[in-house]
Amino acid sequence: MRSEKSPDGQRTFVDAARRAQLVRCTVEAIAEVGMRKASLAEIARRAGITKGAIFYHFANREELVNEVLVTLLTEGARYMGERIAEQADPAAELRAYLESNIDYIATHRAEVAALVAIAMNHTDERGGAREVDASVYGESLRPLEDILRRGQEQGLFCAFDTRTTAMTIRAAIDAIGPQLSAIPDLDLDRYTTELVALFDRATKRVPA
Amino acid sequence: MRSEKSPDGQRTFVDAARRAQLVRCTVEAIAEVGMRKASLAEIARRAGITKGAIFYHFANREELVNEVLVTLLTEGARYMGERIAEQADPAAELRAYLESNIDYIATHRAEVAALVAIAMNHTDERGGAREVDASVYGESLRPLEDILRRGQEQGLFCAFDTRTTAMTIRAAIDAIGPQLSAIPDLDLDRYTTELVALFDRATKRVPA
Amino acid sequence: MRSEKSPDGQRTFVDAARRAQLVRCTVEAIAEVGMRKASLAEIARRAGITKGAIFYHFANREELVNEVLVTLLTEGARYMGERIAEQADPAAELRAYLESNIDYIATHRAEVAALVAIAMNHTDERGGAREVDASVYGESLRPLEDILRRGQEQGLFCAFDTRTTAMTIRAAIDAIGPQLSAIPDLDLDRYTTELVALFDRATKRVPA
Amino acid sequence: MRSEKSPDGQRTFVDAARRAQLVRCTVEAIAEVGMRKASLAEIARRAGITKGAIFYHFANREELVNEVLVTLLTEGARYMGERIAEQADPAAELRAYLESNIDYIATHRAEVAALVAIAMNHTDERGGAREVDASVYGESLRPLEDILRRGQEQGLFCAFDTRTTAMTIRAAIDAIGPQLSAIPDLDLDRYTTELVALFDRATKRVPA
DNA sequence: GATGAATGAGTTTTCATTCAT
DNA sequence: GATGAATGAAAACTCATTCAT
Known part of the structure; x- marks a missing residue:
């Protein structure tokens, strides 16, 4: 050992x-x-x-599963972080965030399926209040909140609670995995376009 | 028996x-x-x-779990159906949909936690394509899509794919359960207000 | 009770x-x-x-099963006893014994199947040395031995051990039940004729 | 494993x-x-x-029981096959068949008891028409029928249906197991002699 | 006489975990 | 570093039996 x-x-x-x-x-x-x-x-x-x-x-089993969790999370974060870094402004970053996330889901179905299954089991077994999950959520949400806040500071986005909005965006993305299992031929390109448009309307500042 | x-x-x-x-x-x-x-x-x-x-x-165990599923679903549907039926127009209905759903989640934490756990386990074990789950999703999504479509027909809502939007709304609601477990003192009133506002911006028609 | x-x-x-x-x-x-x-x-x-x-x-269960056993045995004994009583000599009685037994099996398949299943389970569970079974065997074998002995006394049958022969005849009959289950369209008439002939050759006195 | x-x-x-x-x-x-x-x-x-x-x-349990079945069947077949192969003519083979079978039963009581119990349970549970059993029966009966047919062809045996006769011989042998349990001090040597004599009379050709 | 409800001991099976080699 | 073997605790399920009503 x-x-x-x-x-x-x-x-x-x-x-x-x-x-x-x-x-x-x-x-x-x-x-x-x-x-x-x-x-x-x-x-x-x-x-x-x-x-x-x-x-x-x-x-033990738990340690193995934890390693899986950390590996997948790290991998995912790197995958998406790179694309977002190249963008010019927060609005473009938000779009890149959505696109890269959905793209990752589309090209890493096994990883996403495993991730969801493990996360569920964790929420499940320890009543949801587990350190790992908490940090996971925080870690994955913070960059998104950062984008939104900077967008507001730069006058690109309207007024809204960044946390709630970040969570909603995250939820919209996370819902894709399960749907893909149920509807394997889901049109992801269309889905992406619609989601980008939806959150564009929901966040952009409406000039007086 | x-x-x-x-x-x-x-x-x-x-x-x-x-x-x-x-x-x-x-x-x-x-x-x-x-x-x-x-x-x-x-x-x-x-x-x-x-x-x-x-x-x-x-x-057997399955029959018991199925009864739990049916009971919770029926209970939930009644709880929310009543509030939505009283509304005057689709925009108000959408707000009522969000409010009643979040209210249900807030006041029925155990039920929601159980429902999520059971649903996950089903998705898990049968590869996600189970009849019950499919119908559950469909059943729960249809009324929401109906609201959105009627809103578009009446010129209250802008153009968007009703299915994608419905799924996003649903996902935003479903994400609350897990968050509640992680952050027990989440301010749900604020969350509700924000979500209503967010989807109002995302769906309402912007006059020319 | x-x-x-x-x-x-x-x-x-x-x-x-x-x-x-x-x-x-x-x-x-x-x-x-x-x-x-x-x-x-x-x-x-x-x-x-x-x-x-x-x-x-x-x-308890055992008492019920015992009653079944006794009932079936009694029923069977009556069914066959009547036919044998009408015969003129031991050779005819032996033939009648075989014929009536096989006929009973053919017309009472459920009873025979149950009887065999119960008997097996008894032999099985108590190591075969159960009172009921012992008496059953004795009871069912005695009349057959009587026929054989009288046949020998009257000079119709040759010399042989009546017990062994009786057991062999009984075994030949009892083997039909299981075969019927395996081969449902077994030609019982032919089977009967052959068996009668076989035991006729095996028992009849060969004149010098 | x-x-x-x-x-x-x-x-x-x-x-x-x-x-x-x-x-x-x-x-x-x-x-x-x-x-x-x-x-x-x-x-x-x-x-x-x-x-x-x-x-x-x-x-699982079934695999274990199957291994038992196969082991016992193989063992028994070898035990008896050897003795029969040495015989000069079908009449001697028939005698060797009876003798070796009864000898096996006498010296392998536990094996025979287990074999019977397993076979019964199979007949029982699957309605009697199970592949294994069918083949078992067929496999065990065929060599016996072969002996009888060759005896007829060589003019040693009289005319009779080989299948019915084979079954009767088999039944006479199989009946010994249960009897042994009921009457532990059964005189098997005598039983063997009698059975050999009985089936000799029943099968031998009577010269005109 | 009979029912509905419950018990408790038993069955096969699964699996994370341990450990001598 | 890894294997083969085994453990032991738990799981879902079955069933004869008991008993208050």
Whole structure:
């Protein structure tokens, strides 16, 4: 075990590789068979190792799932952060935020499915008040609130509570995942256009 | 019950009461400890009876959960339908829709938590394309789309895709539940006001 | 309960009727769904009463099954005894024994199926050394041995151990039930003729 | 095992040993307490392991019971096949068939008891028409019919339906198991001699 | 005489976790 | 680093039996 072998938290290359592989297999397992049936046996099978070996790399199931969560969140944040950074003004940033998010969802269905499943299970099991989730929400919402606030400061956006609006935008995006499962041939381009337009109307300053 | 008794579906008073009690206990159990840990043992414990007794009243776990689902949905639909029916025009209806939904969520936290948990588990286990869920979504979205379409026909609302907009409104509402768990002292009145304003801006027709 | 109400073992008419009805329903249940799934609930369902009521007429499941056993055995013995009594000599009686037995099996499939299932379960559960079964075997074998012995005394049959031969005849008959289940369109007339001929050759005295 | 491991069906030595041990314990359990009470808990207790361990080696109860069935059938077939192969003519083969079968029953009481119990339960639960059973019966009857047919072709046996006769011989043998349970001190040598003589008379050609 | 309700012991099965090798 | 084997706690479900009414 990590903690036993290297108290300084160092990890060997092989260990890191296995962890990454296990994270990947877990994502696929959860996306395909759901949280409930994504047992360690199933994950090990996909990774081509034994159940027991998992415990060499992760203290327990929870630690593995947490790593999955952190990995997906980080990955997603990077994916979207880059696109937004290139924009000229907050209005363009908001549009880029929506577009890059939906694009990510469209091109990372397994990841999104796994993410939603894990998040649900967390909200579920610990009554929603879990540290990880809280920070996740905060972390993911802050950049969006920043965009909105700067937009208001620059006179591009009208007056509204940035938190409520940020949450609504986030919710509109997060609702796409489940819908995609139900309606696999959903027209995402159209959806994107409509959403961009909707939040444009909802946020833009109306000149007197 | 049911399977052991007369096929005419007759139910005694005691049976109906126990079923209702079990539904209530199941809602509370799911809301408090989550779907996964809301075992029949846990539910029976809360109801003060034995596991075996549950099977006297329900054929299996699924039947119990289904009854919970139907009960909550029916209850919710009645709660909100009444308020919306009294409104004068689609714009007022949309406001009433938002207000009554958020009000319901605020005053029925356990029910909403249970509903979300059950819905998630369904999406999870059957790959998201389950009849019940599909109809649930459709059923809950249709009245909202109706309001939006009528608003457009009467020239009150601007041009937009009613389905996308309805889904966004729904998503904004559904996001409140999880947030409430994370931030128990969320100011719901403010949230409501903001949301009403946001979707008012997003939908109203701007005179030339 | 019988024993509580009438220590003299008297039974009311209604009680006797219900017992008979329950015996009949049990036979059908066992024949159709097998011993394992012929639960008291299933039997009660077929009788149109509740599980609890069964315990008014029978102390427990075992007593009910025993009554079924005794009833079927008695019924069968009467059915065959009559035909055999009419015969002129032991050779004719042996033929009549075979014919009436096979005929009974052909016309009482449910009864035979139930009988076999119950017998098996008994042999099964108590290691085969149960009083009922022992007597059953003895009772059913004695008349057959009598026929064989008289045949030998009258010089119609050759020398052989009557017990072994009786058992073989019985076994040949008892094997028909299971075969009928496997091969429903078995030609029983042919089977009868062959069996009669076989045991005729095996028992008849060959003149010097 | 099996489901958790490599699909090439590889088995370790320990696994094979445990499987064999579990098969043995299952045979004994069924022979002693009957199919109904031979629960996995009982079998595990006899094997000195936990219930859970059984599922490591067998996917489920059915797979375990099937392995028992196949093992016993194979064992029995080998035991008897050898003796019959050495015989000079069909009449001697028939005698060897009877003798080796009865000998097997005498020396493998638990195996025979278990075999009968399992077979019965199968007939019982699936309405008698199960593939396994059908093939079992066919497989076990065919060699016997072969002997009889060859005997007829060689003019050693008289005219009779080989199927009916084979079944009768089989039934006479199969009846010994239950009798042994009921009458533990049955004189099997005598029984064998009598049976051989009986079927000799019943099958041999009587010269004109 | 019978019902509706409940019990409690038992069944098979699943799975995260442990550990000797 | 990893495997094979096993554990033990929990799950859903079944059913004979009891009993107040």
